Structures are given as structure tokens and as C-alpha cells.
Amino acid sequence: MCGIIGYIGPKSVVPVILDGLKRLEYRGYDSAGIAVVDRGEIRVRRVKGKVKDLEDSLREEPLQGTYGLGHTRWATHGRPSEENAHPHKDCSGRLVIVHNGIIENYLALKQKLRAEGHTFKTETDTEVIVHLLEKYYRGSLEEAMRAAIGEIEGAFAVAALAADEPDRIVAAKQGPPIVVGLGDGEFLISSDINAILAHTPNVVFLEDGEMAILDRSGARFTDFHGVPKAKTVERVSWSPLMMEKRGFKHFMLKEIFEQPEVVRDTLLGRMSLDTGRVMLDEIGIPEATLRRVRKAVIIACGTSYHAGLVGKYLMESLAGIPVDVEYASEFRYRDFILDPDTLVIVVSQSGETADTLAALRAAKDRCAAVLAVTNARSSSIAREAYGVLYTNAGPEIGVAATKTFTAQMTALALIALYLAQVQERMDHAALLEFIQEFQRIPYKMEKILGRAKAVEDLAARFVSFSHFLFLGRWVNFPVALEGALKLKEISYIHAEAYPGGEMKHGPIALIDEKMPTLAIVPEDRVYDKMLSNISEIKARNGYVIAVASDDDARIRERVDAVIAVPAAPPLLMPFLTAVPLQLFAYYIAAKRGADVDQPRNLAKSVTVE
Numbered sequence: 001m002c003g004i005i006g007y008i009g010p011k012s013v014v015p016v017i018l019d020g021l022k023r024l025e026y027r028g029y030d031s032a033g034i035a036v037v038d039r040g041e042i043r044v045r046r047v048k049g050k051v052k053d054l055e056d057s058l059r060e061e062p063l064q065g066t067y068g069l070g071h072t073r074w075a076t077h078g079r080p081s082e083e084n085a086h087p088h089k090d091c092s093g094r095l096v097i098v099h100n101g102i103i104e105n106y107l108a109l110k111q112k113l114r115a116e117g118h119t120f121k122t123e124t125d126t127e128v129i130v131h132l133l134e135k136y137y138r139g140s141l142e143e144a145m146r147a148a149i150g151e152i153e154g155a156f157a158v159a160a161l162a163a164d165e166p167d168r169i170v171a172a173k174q175g176p177p178i179v180v181g182l183g184d185g186e187f188l189i190s191s192d193i194n195a196i197l198a199h200t201p202n203v204v205f206l207e208d209g210e211m212a213i214l215d216r217s218g219a220r221f222t223d224f225h226g227v228p229k230a231k232t233v234e235r236v237s238w239s240p241l242m243m244e245k246r247g248f249k250h251f252m253l254k255e256i257f258e259q260p261e262v263v264r265d266t267l268l269g270r271m272s273l274d275t276g277r278v279m280l281d282e283i284g285i286p287e288a289t290l291r292r293v294r295k296a297v298i299i300a301c302g303t304s305y306h307a308g309l310v311g312k313y314l315m316e317s318l319a320g321i322p323v324d325v326e327y328a329s330e331f332r333y334r335d336f337i338l339d340p341d342t343l344v345i346v347v348s349q350s351g352e353t354a355d356t357l358a359a360l361r362a363a364k365d366r367c368a369a370v371l372a373v374t375n376a377r378s379s380s381i382a383r384e385a386y387g388v389l390y391t392n393a394g395p396e397i398g399v400a401a402t403k404t405f406t407a408q409m410t411a412l413a414l415i416a417l418y419l420a421q422v423q424e425r426m427d428h429a430a431l432l433e434f435i436q437e438f439q440r441i442p443y444k445m446e447k448i449l450g451r452a453k454a455v456e457d458l459a460a461r462f463v464s465f466s467h468f469l470f471l472g473r474w475v476n477f478p479v480a481l482e483g484a485l486k487l488k489e490i491s492y493i494h495a496e497a498y499p500g501g502e503m504k505h506g507p508i509a510l511i512d513e514k515m516p517t518l519a520i521v522p523e524d525r526v527y528d529k530m531l532s533n534i535s536e537i538k539a540r541n542g543y544v545i546a547v548a549s550d551d552d553a554r555i556r557e558r559v560d561a562v563i564a565v566p567a568a569p570p571l572l573m574p575f576l577t578a579v580p581l582q583l584f585a586y587y588i589a590a591k592r593g594a595d596v597d598q599p600r601n602l603a604k605s606v607t608v609e
């Protein structure tokens, strides 16, 4: 959580930092701030609210300078307020920092620093870092940073400036990401490449235990002991245009509409219609290891967990391998049992989710095959897993995950097919047929998106409802969970999801005319059972909207409204049924005037535990 940005170069720093903060705002948006150095003085401006509010304040009273730091916050310690907003200064006002992460021993440090005479002005954990810098500063910010972080326990991406040491930014990483941009005479640090790309595609990803020292001539890197580190410069292929809304009202809507392309890009070069084979040598886990796999455990949080659940059904049906799906935040604290023939798959869009990363580390100690499915190249999870399968979804800016969910399902389906192939669980004809059907999915998604207006009109009728129920069974149960999550997080409407067959065990008591149900009812092995579940709801005056196949005539007599999607093989239906549920949530939230791309209390990258 929180986004940090720093710039040093010839440009006026304020617009560069404001632009960067807008691109990082998905990481947190309860307060924002900036520090620039102007004629030997550090000038700080902070506001409670969004980057837009900071921009307004800077318009009224501008700041000048050509290097500085910015921060957008997602509060952990200390409520959102101007005072708690970063950057934070030391007692002298000559040092300033921005921080992303959590300092676990901050209370002990605060007491100690107070006893040593430091005055604290905020409720944050972060402020201890700047007072530690003050304590150790003897003319070298780099040295002071090294000494300060030696006393800190926890996770941090931190960047600092010293008024007495002009033209220098020092950053350190232990946990949350820091990427350094190496432009032409200008240098940046950021929590995410998307804030850097407008300036340069050339980046260096810091590893844990590393520092970056930026000045006007370039960037150098060291470890926490001061030993120089040679780093590889990577060229990022994402274009700055991918980060624009391109005529859509919100990023989320744009990202929903990008899904056909995302499925195509994630499949590209990984399966062949000619040979009927799946090619996943890139994942870096030897085929021989995968041949021995007898069980899989998928670990993730939130939407990625839902994609993992879809992956479970695919893997069990296609590869005949038993699969458990675990919440990372639960798994990591369990006395879990993993035998050497278990394949662990961690799924994370950002590749930085703290619980998922911790679960990955715990699993690594006990098993040989740990594979990451992530959208973020060089993220912590990508680097630490033994193998990686990247989802080629491009940058997702909307805080609510949509296209990355689809991309994760695509990647997990590929893994299921690959396991089936290496373990010879599917004959060639069946594999080829599945591949052919998979290739058709993007076209079918395009059809659904072409009917978005019908979903919008339907959504308009439900804007003022306060409760929704989502039902699905078998491979569409996770889609029901995801549909409910999307509605909750962006429209703040209470929504619950259940497997259709569980209704009669309790939740049916909730049904009345004020609680509509969205039921996912493709013509699959549980179709008739879902029809019975729908009848039970109708008998209790419940309103039912069905997501059903185009050619299903029967369903229309049994429900109040139908959102039709093209038919596909049952195991591929989640790719299609998920789309109208995303649209439904989007249109309801947009019509309620909600902040769709930046829902309250949320942040895109959850680097706290």
C-alpha cells in the first residue's frame, strides 16, 4: 500500500511528481504529499484527500524545484489526516522521508528516540525512520540511511532527502517494491513502473536488502552494508498509452473491455492448434518434476483466490490431480502439510501481496515445485518462486481486478492442460479439441461485450437495492464469489455468494423481494440442480436474474431476467459468465456515483499483513 515517487533531473519536479502520484494513486488514496528542495530548504506540502487535492493546493501556492519526493497514502498507523500524510520531517526540518510498509518495532523506537530528545508530531510508524536518520546524520544521507534501517524491523520501501546534501535521493528496500528509472539525464524512483514509463522505459528493480543512491549523474546501488551492487537494466515493453483511459469513463470499464485481448495475449505462443500441444517450457519447472506431481495447492487472496478456485476445477477435471485452494493469509499460519510431490501455485496480480509472499516463502521450504502466476514482472513473488507463468494482462489501474482475473484463469487453465499433457491424462484428440474451444473464447467475450448496453439497462433497475445474492455451482461457483466481490467493493452494496446447493441449508431464509439473486446457469452437469435452486427462490418471492446460454429457452420461463452469453464447453464457461457480472457491478456502481476506480478503504497492492 502507499505509492512513493522521487525525481531528480532538469524538469520542474512538481508536475513530474503529481503525474507520478496520479498513476500510483491506485495504491492508496487517503492523503498525499510532496517534498521539494528549493534554494537549500526542504518545502513540504501535504493534504488529506486525493492527489487532486494536493494539486489544487500546489496551484494556489506553488512550490519550485528540480528534485523531490512524493507519496500517496493508504493509512495503517494513524488515521488519514494532513499531519499523518507523508513526507515526514525530522526535528530540524533538514531531513525528509516517504515510506511504504510497516515498521513493527516503531513503539519501542519511538520511546527510545523520545527519551533521546526527539519530538514526534504524527501518529505514524514512519516518523521513527526520519528521527533515526536525524540521529545518525553526519553529512552522508547514505550512511545515515544504512544506520537507521539497521534498527528497523518490518517492511519498508523508503526514500529520503537531506537539505544539507543537495541533489541526492537515497532509497532502501526491504519488502515493498522500489523501481529505479534511468532516463536521459533524469532519474526516478517509484513503487511501480507505471509512474516511470512516461520518462523512460529503462528500469532497475531493487531487491530486498538493497539501496539506490540517485544524483544528477545517475544511480548507484549498494547492499545494506554499503557493498556496491551491479544491477541489470531492464527495458519495459508496456507503452505509456496502456495507462490511459482511451475514451472509457473509468479504467475498470476499459479493463473489462480489454479481456478478449488479454486472453489472446496470455495464450499467445503457449498452445498450438497445429500440433495440439501446450508449450510451457518457460515456467522454469522441469517437465520431469511436473510428471511426478500428485497434488496441487493454489494459494492466493481476494480475486486471485477466486481465479484459483476456477483453476482447481480445471485441474481436477483435465489433469485428474487433486487440488486444494487456500487463502494465503490462513495458509501461512497453519501447520500445513506439503509432500514433495505437491505443486504449489501462488497467484497474485501484483506479485507483492504480503500474505501471498509469506505463504510462498513458507511453502518453498517444504516443496520443490513452487510456481507463481503473476502479472508483474520482477515482482517479489515472481523473483522468489521457483518458476513463473506471467499473465499478459498489461497494467491494471482500476483497483477492482477484472482483466487480471480472466488472465489468471487463462494461465491456470494452461497449467491444467500442461499437467494433463505431461502426465498423459488427456488424449491428443481431447487436448486439441479443448485448445480449439479455448481459442474461440475471446470472440465469444467480444460478443458479450457487444451486448453491454443490455446489462447496463438491467443494472439501472437495481441501483437502489441494498442486498444481492449470487449463486453458482461447480466451476461457476467461484464466478459467483467473484461477482459478489466486485459488487461489494465498488458499489458498497452487500452481496453474498453461495453454491446453489447450499441455499437450503440456511441462506434461503434471507430471500424476499428486496434481495435479488444473480444465478449463473449454463447448460452443464449442474443445470437441472440450479433450476431447482432457482425454483426455491421464486417460490419465496425472490427476483432472479440468470446468466445463461444464448440458446437456452427453458430458463426464460423460470426467471425474471436473463443475461445471455454464448455457449462453450462447461469448463470454459467461467470466462464468459464472469464478464456480465463485472459489467453489472460496474454499471451499478457508476450509476450510484461511486468512485469506481478507487473504491473507499481499498488499495490495489496489499503489502500489509
Ligand code: F6R
Residues within 6 Å of the ligand: 301, 302, 303, 304, 305, 347, 348, 349, 350, 351, 352, 353, 356, 399, 400, 401, 402, 485, 489, 604, 605, 606
Ligand atoms: C479485488 C482485488 C483484490 C486482490 C487481492 C490480491 O478486486 O483486486 O481482492 O485480488 O488483494 O491481490 P494480488 O492478486 O495482487 O495478490
